[in-house]
Each structure stands twice: as structure tokens, then as C-alpha cells.
Amino acid sequence: xxxxxxxxxxxxxxxxxxxxxxxxxxxxxxxxxxxxxxxxxxxxxxxxxxxxxxxxxxxxxxxxxxxxxxxxxxxxxxxxxxxxxxxxxxxxxxxxxxxxxxxxxxxxxxxxxxxxxxxxxxxxxxxxxxxxxxxxxxxxxxxxxxxxxxxxxxxxxxxxxxxxxxxxxxxxxxxxxxxxxxxxxxxxxxxxxxxxxxxxxxxxxxxxxxxxxxxxxxxxx
Numbered sequence: 001x002x003x004x005x006x007x008x009x010x011x012x013x014x015x016x017x018x019x020x021x022x023x024x025x026x027x028x029x030x031x032x033x034x035x036x037x038x039x040x041x042x043x044x045x046x047x048x049x050x051x052x053x054x055x056x057x058x059x060x061x062x063x064x065x066x067x068x069x070x071x072x073x074x075x076x077x078x079x080x081x082x083x084x085x086x087x088x089x090x091x092x093x094x095x096x097x098x099x100x101x102x103x104x105x106x107x108x109x110x111x112x113x114x115x116x117x118x119x120x121x122x123x124x125x126x127x128x129x130x131x132x133x134x135x136x137x138x139x140x141x142x143x144x145x146x147x148x149x150x151x152x153x154x155x156x157x158x159x160x161x162x163x164x165x166x167x168x169x170x171x172x173x174x175x176x177x178x179x180x181x182x183x184x185x186x187x188x189x190x191x192x193x194x195x196x197x198x199x200x201x202x203x204x205x206x207x208x209x210x211x212x213x214x215x216x217x218x219x220x221x
Contacts, residue, residue, distance in 0.1 A: 041067065042150065076098055079214070092127075156216060161212065
């Protein structure tokens, strides 16, 4: 089992290495697509069909994002959050000072080891944090969400990149039918394009994990 885990990690790293090469080779095209002088933004990275077929091997386990900042942004912070039945708490934080420009990151959320890869300057920098939260069969419904479309970057306001919620049976059981369940999910889940800064802490889940990104106007010392 351990050998299999190592092989899987190596394969993921190889795929990410291939993707960053593709990103670098197509940098001009990506640059022009993301070039919006009106506002800073973050969005899921767009790939061609061939690249998408490679990524489909991992289904929703790996997601790539790109973001553009101006000179007002001095640093970026990524927070890892967990809720194991009581309160939301932070279990990892990444700080990086940045300059104006365009950047790429990737998230791997396939296990309770949550990984972020910084894909810039022709290098891959991995970060990994372990969560105590484990989603099991005792939960009636598990919902996994990633940032969709694009989100405007606002200084010092967090944006939810990823969230995963597990709901207990007592809550779901009170919903009469599928329509009510979908209405409930639509009401509490934050990752619609116009709701990216909604506080995930308001979600009434039994267990949860979330990853947020915040753009700061001061450098980290």
C-alpha cells in the first residue's frame, strides 16, 4: 500500500510537471486571455482538449488556477480550514510576497493531505497540510466544490478556492424530496461565480474542509 501511495504521488508530480511545461509554452496565449485592465481576477486555468484528456485521469482531484494582480497587491495568503464537528479552525497557512503579474497554482484534494503547488518561474513548489477531518459513510451527503468561472480580487478579502462539506443524516432527512435538497444546497454552498467571498463558516455541516486565498496590500515580514 505504501509503495502504491508513493507511485501515485510520483505520477501526480509528473503530470503537474507536464502541465507547467504546457503552461509555459502557451504563456502568451494565457496572458492575452487573462489580460483584463479593468480588474484583478482569479479563475480556473483554461486548457486545450488534449490537456483536458490528460487531466481527466485524475477527475476532480487536481485543479489548476491562474490569477492576475496589479501593483496594489504585495502578498498572497492561502489558508487551509477544517471543521470536525465543532468549529472551523485553521490547519495551515502559506504566505508569499509577490509583484504585479500573472501566476499559476494547483490544488490536489484527493485525500486528507491537502496539497498546493506553486507553478511559477519555471519551478514547482509543493506545500502539504494534513487535516484531521475524514469524510465517512455516516454522512448522508458530501458536497465537493471548486471555484468556477472567475472571481474579482479584492484587497484583504478571502476567496474560496475549494470546499468540501459533509452533512449529517438528521439534517438531510428532514428534506422531503430531491428538489428541497437541491434548494438547500444552493442556498448554503458558496461557489457560484457571484458568491466567491461568501463565508463558508456559515455552512451548517457536520464536517468540512475549505481552502481560501487572500490578496494583501502589505508585504509579509
